[in-house]
Amino acid sequence: MRILFIGDIIGRPGRELLRKGLQPLVEHFGVEFVIANVENSAAGFGVTKDIGDAIVELGVDVMTSGNHIWDKKEAIEYIPTEPRLLRPANYPAGVPGRGSYVAQSGDGRPVGVINVMGRVFMLNIDDPFQVVLREIEAMRARARIIVVDFHAEATSEKIAMGWHLDGKVTLVVGTHTHVQTADERILPNGTAYLTDAGMTGPHDSIIGMEKEPALARFLNGMPSRFEPATGNPRLNGVIIDADDKTGRAIAIRRVSFSEQELMGLAAGAARDLHARTPVSALSEPAGRVEG
Ligand SMILES: [Fe+2]
Numbered sequence: 001m002r003i004l005f006i007g008d009i010i011g012r013p014g015r016e017l018l019r020k021g022l023q024p025l026v027e028h029f030g031v032e033f034v035i036a037n038v039e040n041s042a043a044g045f046g047v048t049k050d051i052g053d054a055i056v057e058l059g060v061d062v063m064t065s066g067n068h069i070w071d072k073k074e075a076i077e078y079i080p081t082e083p084r085l086l087r088p089a090n091y092p093a094g095v096p097g098r099g100s101y102v103a104q105s106g107d108g109r110p111v112g113v114i115n116v117m118g119r120v121f122m123l124n125i126d127d128p129f130q131v132v133l134r135e136i137e138a139m140r141a142r143a144r145i146i147v148v149d150f151h152a153e154a155t156s157e158k159i160a161m162g163w164h165l166d167g168k169v170t171l172v173v174g175t176h177t178h179v180q181t182a183d184e185r186i187l188p189n190g191t192a193y194l195t196d197a198g199m200t201g202p203h204d205s206i207i208g209m210e211k212e213p214a215l216a217r218f219l220n221g222m223p224s225r226f227e228p229a230t231g232n233p234r235l236n237g238v239i240i241d242a243d244d245k246t247g248r249a250i251a252i253r254r255v256s257f258s259e260q261e262l263m264g265l266a267a268g269a270a271r272d273l274h275a276r277t278p279v280s281a282l283s284e285p286a287g288r289v290e291g
């Protein structure tokens with residue numbers, strides 16, 4: 001099973017890039033299941049039903065989130081109606097929505113997805129390390145392949161989660177910092193790991209937002225209104241191959257593409273519809289993909 005995980009989608013620029021680029025990316029790599037973090041998809045803050053529906057329509061199988069999940073108030077009504085939209089599982093009991101979901105690929109193979117959130121420099125909610133084990137146990141009988149989105153600020157907490165879950169899940173991928181890290185690897189017991197998937201949105205920005213107001217907050221300490229930036233949108237994420245029988249990861253590759261590069265993939269796919277990047281190529285050092 002080849003799975004694509006997409007880093008935080010930022011507002012309209014991120015959604016537009018997803019609309020144009022997801023299909024070429026899926027076709028080029030032969031992706032069979034898509035997960036995306038949508039916590040910033042509505043103007044940089046939260047998600048709405050219309051936007052969630054549109055993202056699913058584009059081919060995203062499961063949506064994860066994080067600390068921005070409640071920024072748009074309608075999420076409180078929306079999330080109980082949409083099992084494919086997750087919020088961190090370690091919010092206290094009684095919070096609307098769910099933190100895990102077992103979905104199916106197009107050909108009916110189950111994929112479990114769990115969303116948890118870190119506590120270092122973040123909200124002091126329930127222990128993600130305990131909660132994630134409980135969630136894994138609850139879905140173990142239904143899914144061998146399990147992906148964990150660990151939405152966290154601190155690199156140390158994310159790496160700790162990787163080792164905590166090595167051999168228990170297929171992929172531990174971090175989100176929230178909006179900056180892709182270069183530490184993708186497969187841990188000794190078969191769990192693929194990446195500290196942060198990065199963001200799908202404008203990279204000429206301060207983590208997705210217009211530079212001037214974000215910089216002003218550092219310069220003068222006064223409140224300023226943040227809007228998503230527009231310049232240099234890139235789609236960030238990670239692709240893994242998983243063994244269907246064992247749930248172990250076989251290969252991992254980071255991806256970071258501009259619109260132009262995604263369109264190049266589309267042209268490449270059109271030349272040979274059945275061409276798929278071989279599994280071995282996924283393990284090569286990350287870099288630009290040849291069409
Ligand atoms: Fe985010």
Ligand SMILES: [Fe+2]
Pocket residue numbers: 039066067068151175176177
């Ligand atoms: Fe976040």
